[in-house]
Amino acid sequence: MPWLAELALHLSRALHLAVLAIAPTWLSPEPLPPSALALSGALSAAALAAALGLSAWFAARLDTRLARNGAALLWLAIAAALAVPLYYRGPRAPLAQGAVLVAVPLWAALATLAAAAAEQWLGSTFKHRRMGAAIVVIGLGAVQLVGAAPLLGSPERMWWAALRRDGAHLRAVDELARPPRERRKLDELDAVAARCLKMHPAAAAPAAPATCACLSLRAEARLHSKNAVAALRDAEAARERCPEQKSARAVLAEALAVAGRPERARAEAQAALEDGGDPSRLRYALALAHQREGRLSEARAEAERAIEAGAGRKAQLLAGALAILAGDLDGARARLAPLAEQDPSDAEALYNLALVADKRGDYNGARQGYLAALKADPRNADARYNLALLTFRAGILEESRHHVRKFIDAFPDDPRGQKLAQTTGTPLGAAGGGSAPPAPSGARRPPQEPAASSGPR
Template sequence: MASPSLLVDTVTRAAHAFALSIAPPLFAPEPGPGSIAGALVAAIVLAAVVLGAIRLAARVRSPEARFAAAALVLSVVASLVVGAYFRGPRAPLGRGVLFVAVPLWTGLAACAAIVAPRRNARLVASAVVALGLVLFGASAAWLFSTPQMWWQTVLRDGDARRALDVITEPQTRARDHAAALAVADRCLTLKPASCACASRRAFVVLHLRDTPRALDAAHAAVGMCSADPLAQAALAAALAANGEGKRAEEVARAALVDADEPLLDYALALALDQQGRTTDAAASARRAYEGGAGRDAAVLLGALLIRENDLDGAEKVLAPIAKEAPNDAEALFDLGIIADKKNDYNHARERYLAALRADPSLTAARRNVALLTLRFGVVEEAKHHARKLVEATPGDARSVELLRRIELGALERSAPPPAPAPTK
């Protein structure tokens, strides 16, 4: 049996597909989340179309009326099928609009021909078809392009959050935060009042590790959309990155009172972690991860579990990220830490080096591979990485000391080596 939420969503999406098929320039190709009230209204509208079609066939006993009624009923059935099918990975809903539009406009043209004077029936039907062609012609720029459907969703107040997730997916997968920022900036240029665009921009700037800009962007998002939980989550995350853990916690907890938003749990985890409350942070990060907050929540949870010495739990969370995105330096680095702590030389070395290939500026990975190879007696490789570390961190006394000790052979083999650098 279908769940109530699935039925609500399907009926709401079906009505939206029906409306989109009537006037594609007016509606977003992907609607926002449905509600029970919206689903009731949608069901009433669709039922009214079916009942109206049946009544037409009963009152006007002619082949033309039966044809018109059948076409209208078919359009409603098609809208339900489209609403159920074009969702999740098969979204946006706009991909199915033509399956509804063809029978719908055929039925409308047939109805127009029935009510028009007999001598003008064909002319009126043709006018209805021409109107439909004009409306769909005005939407031709996005009608046959899924990427453009997502942009139209942002511009027309559809599910902008989902649309931005899809639009920025290539940049997110490549960890190309500069390109993701360009998308967010374009989003705000096209729709300056978009809360989703403003909040997304703040999170993207955070990934660039530009905390002052991230704070400015988050404050701008909250100033524009104070009730938006994503804007509040961005502000809490930026405050945590700025070392204001207490204030970040206050913002996140206050917003969680009114919104069940996984990214708020993620921001709360950052705030708690900044205060050194690792166990509480891990609990919040797990709620965010299980609630669907995505990659960032998973990486944070993995890092926190490593600190709690739950290595198997951390690997379970992080391994799918590295499998899906082999260039995710943070996930690879943390997986290297896990293997390192398990004394698994081959996997630890492989993951540290993979993290360095993905992000050559990740000096913690360089330090850890130097320590790892030294511990296992691969001294020349340890020297190589220690020298690279000195080059990458000019003026860092720890790097210089590590290289000096390796080159002088002063690091005793029997003594336990320094622990791997902690995950970020």
């Protein structure tokens, strides 16, 4: 951003912070960049200069120590309003976290100036005119700050307040979604999207663009929970309402790939890349589209490009899964091991590492890995299935049959269960369904193939 634009944005934020210091709930805790940045910067500079000029004029007009002290405090408050936004920006936003730093000198200035004015104009009949005026102003300030304390003490509440004021606040949506993404709490991610959409019910109207970010977030949550149809519906709605919103296009490209429409996914991702969209997300979507089309070498190359562009866990998991499918077990382990080290409860990474050990004939490594994956996620059907086959091939029949029974109890509708029981000689009833050798989990492929998570990046 050119330095003049940076200056204009800074002045706008400084004035915004000064208003928040007076009344913390009047404005958004984190303002969006104004559409007319130059005009907003000029008006903000004029407003701040006017406050400085008026305080100087007032001090000269009254020519008292109290007035001069009040003017000096006001200059200090405006200096704080100009300095504090330099810190509370970017990763340290929202801006309202600095409101108290400006409010203390600002309310002290207002109280001092009010006392000076009372001394000058209320007359000698008011014996405690200075103290009374100061107490009234300080009381007003205390009421504002105490009332806003729950908001100012919680960045999460500030982001919700910003989103409540503007459903198109992409930064607020991203910040609120970040904790459940990082913890891979898919129900919490969906709850954030639901609360966002509830704040802005107009999003149900076809022409309402205000909550495209919330729709995209719900699409992302539904992707992670394997509900591809609903995810695609939300992603298409967000794309239609906000065609200029690059994050919505990335979610749509991924949803199209997961929903089995790789050609459209490829076209959407490539067009968004040409328009300057996020390469980490869009190249991941391209990798998924290639993988769906069976073009595994292209998929692997795009997954690596996504990682180089800054993509996180999902792209690394996909790259590891594709490496397993390509028979590159060393390459798969190089991608997957850091994920398991970073998060020992990452069930999909643990499963894929177990699969690498399984394919290498490392019985102990594979068994321990499958068990670790099941401990992290008891609903990991492929880990239970492969564990039953692994122990059966090793001749440990009782343990194998134990896992078969566990599989059938946990996944009664999975057609592999009865065939697995028949293969291992587990007495559970009629056989049916099919069996397959172990394969990696999550590369958006059929069960028993490597796992490329649909969970948070």
